[in-house]
Amino acid sequence: MKKALRIGAVALAVAAVGGATAVINTAYTNDELTPPYVQTAVLKQGANGGEVKELQRRLKEWGYYNGAVDGIYGKGTVEAVKAFQKKNGLTPDGVAGIETYKALGMNDSVKVLENDKKGNSSYTNSDLYLLAKCIYAEARGESYTGQVAVGAVILNRVASSSFPNTISGVIYQRHAFTAVSDGQINLEPNKTAMNAAADAMNGWDPTYGCLYYYNPAVATSSWIFGRQTVTTIGKHVFAI
Numbered sequence: 497m498k499k500a501l502r503i504g505a506v507a508l509a510v511a512a513v514g515g516a517t518a519v520i521n522t523a524y525t526n527d528e529l530t531p532p533y534v535q536t537a538v539l540k541q542g543a544n545g546g547e548v549k550e551l552q553r554r555l556k557e558w559g560y561y562n563g564a565v566d567g568i569y570g571k572g573t574v575e576a577v578k579a580f581q582k583k584n585g586l587t588p589d590g591v592a593g594i595e596t597y598k599a600l601g602m603n604d605s606v607k608v609l610e611n612d613k614k615g616n617s618s619y620t621n622s623d624l625y626l627l628a629k630c631i632y633a634e635a636r637g638e639s640y641t642g643q644v645a646v647g648a649v650i651l652n653r654v655a656s657s658s659f660p661n662t663i664s665g666v667i668y669q670r671h672a673f674t675a676v677s678d679g680q681i682n683l684e685p686n687k688t689a690m691n692a693a694a695d696a697m698n699g700w701d702p703t704y705g706c707l708y709y710y711n712p713a714v715a716t717s718s719w720i721f722g723r724q725t726v727t728t729i730g731k732h733v734f735a736i
Contacts, residue, residue: 539592543569546644546695547605551592554600555580605699623663624693625685627651630667631696632689633675635732642730643689645703647696649734652707659707703727706734 539548548567555561560583561576574590582588584599597605627647635646653659653666660666668676675681685693703709709732710720723735 538594539569541569541571541574541590545691545698546700547602547698548573550602550605550700551577551600554602619663619697624690624697626667627663627696628685628689628693629681629683630673630675631692632685633680633683634673636686636689638730638732640688640692641702642732643692644695644700645706645729645732645734646709647693648701648703649706649709651696652701652703652705656707702729703734706736708735709733710735 539551544567546567548569549565551569552561552563552565552567552573555573555576556563556565558580560580561573563570563572563576577592577596578588578590580586580599581590581596586595586599592600592605594606597603627650630650631643631647635643638646650663650666654661654663660669667673667681671677673681704726706726708720708723710717711731712721712733713731715721720735725733725735727734
C-alpha cells in the first residue's frame with residue numbers, strides 16, 4: 497500500500513508540489529490548522545505520532561520500555577530501542593529503521609520504507625486534506641484510533657484492485673460514504689482529523705487491512721452484515 501506522503505511546508509488547500517518522499521510528523525505547534533511538516537521515514541528522538549505509540553507499545557509489551565505510551569520519541573524511548581536493538585543483534589543507535597521495524601513485527605512501517613525506496617509513494621497535500629475531511633465527516637465522534645481506522649480503510653481501498661486507485665476516487669465512489677451523500681464531506685476538518693489522516697498515511701492501520709466499516713446500530717444493508725468482522729473500534733465494526 498502507498499502510505500508515505502510527498503508533502504512540502506505549504507498550505508493544505510493549495511495544489512501539491514514536488515518534493516522528497518517522507519513520512520509526516522503530525523505535531524502541531526499552535527491551535528491553527530497548520531500543515532504537518534516533513535521528517536525522514538525513520539523514527540528517532542523528537543518524532544511523534546501513532547507510529548511512535550505503536551513502537552512504544554511493542555517495546556513495553558516485551559519489557560524494554562517502562563514509560564508512558566504517549567507517542568513521543570523521547571530519551572526513554574531511545575534507550576528502550578537501543579536495548580532492543582542490542583538484544584536482537586542490530587546496531588544499537590536508538591533509531592527505528594527498517595531492520596528494527598522487522599524485528600518488532602511492525603510490518604506496515606516496513607512497507608512504508610520499502611515503498612519509499614521503490615518510489616511508489618505519491619500522496620499529496622490535497623490527498624491528505626481530502627482524507628482528513630472524510631475522516632472528520634464520517635468519524636469525528638469516534639476515538640482517535642477510530643478516526644485513524646476510517647482513514648486506513650480508505651487507503652486500503654486505494655490499494656485494492658476492487659476499488660478506485662486514488663483517494664478521491666474511493667471517497668467519491670457512488671454510495672460509498674454516507675458523509676458524501678449527505679454533504680458532510682464539505683465540513684472543514686479539525687486538527688485531530690488532520691493528525692489521524694497523517695497517521696493513516698504513515699502506515700498505522702488499526703483495522704489490520706479492512707476494506708469496510710459500519711455502525712451496526714444504524715446500518716441498513718443486509719450485505720454489510722455478511723462481511724467477515726476483523727475488529728470493533730468504538731461504534732464501528734471493521735470487516736473484510
